[in-house]
Amino acid sequence: MGRIDYLHDPDAPPANSVVPSVVAFVQDGQGRVLMIQRSDNGRWALPGGGHDAGESISDTVVREVWEETGIDAEVIDVSGIYTDPGHVMAYDDGEIRQQFSICFRARPTGGEVRTSSETTQVRWVAPADLVELDVHPTMRLRIEHAMDRTRTAPYIG
Structure with missing residues (x-):
């Protein structure tokens, strides 16, 4: 299934659903971040x-990380909640x-990196190399917030 993201686009179609979802900022002992290349938008x-x-x-976090990457993970804490109504995703x-x-x-607790039907690539990426990847601005914001360990409360917006 394909997906198109719209961010504050006046031509975006109106939303017809809201689905609570999670993303996991998984960092290994070397500081690398677990990243996937999505099969729906590349x-x-x-x-x-x-x-x-x-x-x-x-449980959703643990399941999704394992399904998409083959990595077992343990949740540490929340870094942000993102509900911008100007960001909508259109599916086929x-x-x-x-x-x-x-x-x-989250932190990895085991497993082996592998792809799934939702991922074409799975990689551990050094933070300095994240800038080279094609990452949607809203996902980049999540990564920046999760990397900022000086925050005393999660981002809510």
């Missing part, structure tokens, strides 16, 4: 996805989703 992102009924939000099936994403910091 862009690089943090692993994540939609929250399913019957699971806790931390007609769904136009308004952003509602919670970014969690």
